[in-house]
Amino acid sequence: MNGKLLYYWITCPDVRRESIAFIILLILLTSLSGCSEERGSPEGSLVIKDALNRKVVIERAPERIVSLAPSVTEILFAVGAGDRVVGVTKYCDYPEEAKERAKVGDITHPDIERILSLSPDLVIAHRLNDIEVIKKLDELGIPVIALEERSLEDVMESIELIGKITGCEENATRIVERMRERIKEINESVQRRGVRVMVVVWHDPVWIAGGETFIDDMIKICGGVNVFEDVRGYQIVGYEKMIAKDPEIIIVMRDDETGEIPYEAIMKDERLSSISAVKNGRVYMIDADILSRPSPRLMDGLEELFKIIQEET
Incomplete structure (x- = not known):
């Protein structure tokens, strides 16, 4: 998947129940x-x-x-x-x-x-x-x-x-x-750049959107810096890495099945309490469909992402 393998994991319950080993195998097929x-x-x-x-x-x-x-x-x-x-x-x-x-x-x-x-x-x-x-x-x-x-x-x-x-x-x-x-309009409206952002596409275990993904593109357009831009595609990351990256803003994906569970998983985990985004209450939810499906509706997700990042600057 490079940029999008977890798209199906995010939006489809049956796929989320597939084994992580299967997803990892797919990640290897990104060339x-x-x-x-x-x-x-x-x-x-x-x-x-x-x-x-x-x-x-x-x-x-x-x-x-x-x-x-x-x-x-x-x-x-x-x-x-x-x-x-x-x-x-x-x-x-x-x-x-x-x-x-x-x-x-x-x-x-x-x-x-x-x-x-x-x-x-x-x-x-x-x-x-x-x-x-x-x-x-x-x-x-x-x-x-x-x-x-x-x-x-x-x-x-x-x-x-x-x-x-x-x-x-x-x-x-x-x-x-x-x-x-x-x-173009959104990018030209950016008031400040360099805000550290992490996008969590799944919470258990924590999968993040790294570099070479359209989500990474969207973060940059909105004036943010993907703290995991050095990670290719979608990957599992440990708590130590999340703490070390110390994002100022964390975006989690919401769907009808999970509701606020991903949000609460981040906000209520004591191991993550020292992260700036958690400490300052800057963890936000965005509908998974408009942030993970590669369709024209990504522009709706882009606008939501822009509001979050720029409001926090």
């Missing part, structure tokens, strides 16, 4: 590049080099799309291709219309038979989906594209790519332009 595209043969087709380093040929704009990740579903609806989405995972809960689509299982183990029953002409996956499922669908002649976003730039490239694939390129371009404008 592959994101997607690129080029026009190829036959004339008018689109050749995609995806996050699994596979070349996928899209011969025409898809009419029946299955999404295997909540972020992909959000992007598809955002660019205007929601009416062509016929299947999603059980965690695809935004926008509301997505809840009405047929469910094809969870993220790590989607149901191949259920996917096939929907007769898709394109499946858009994430690099964290079961590789065997992707291989099987490919063998059956169904185009599958795997995405991966390590940075905010990657997120915007995924939006543009999905727009291009679906024939909604103008809408995608407008979304990305708005995102760039919001990023």
Whole structure:
């Protein structure tokens, strides 16, 4: 995952219950590049080099799309291709219309038979989906594209790519332009830089967002310094390291299942009481969906992060 493996751990209960060993194994698989595209043969087709380093040929704009990740579903609806989405995972809960689509299982183990029953002409996956499922669908002649976003730039490239694939390129371009404008406005509004920030994506054990993640990008845009920018991707950190880094602000992610548990885990742990953020009551919660899903809604998370960091300066 480099920047995003824990995205699914954060937002999906079943994935959070997967073993840490499995997550660590995935972290080792971070060297592959994101997607690129080029026009190829036959004339008018689109050749995609995806996050699994596979070349996928899209011969025409898809009419029946299955999404295997909540972020992909959000992007598809955002660019205007929601009416062509016929299947999603059980965690695809935004926008509301997505809840009405047929469910094809969870993220790590989607149901191949259920996917096939929907007769898709394109499946858009994430690099964290079961590789065997992707291989099987490919063998059956169904185009599958795997995405991966390590940075905010990657997120915007995924939006543009999905727009291009679906024939909604103008809408995608407008979304990305708005995102760039919001990023520029927020960054230019920063009054003070250098505030030490730590983002906790899971609390037991403590997983943090390190460098080379879009969360790290967001911290920097808002004038903060990620105290774990020297750590690549998402990693478990011990209390000693947290104390040594002494963040001035700690952000924890909140969802419907955990509620305030992550917040209380940080605030009430005596071992962390000497940390500036804890001592001064500067531990905050942000909705996991707008801080961890690589979709246009990251801009909502960016604005919340900006308010927290700049109010504290």
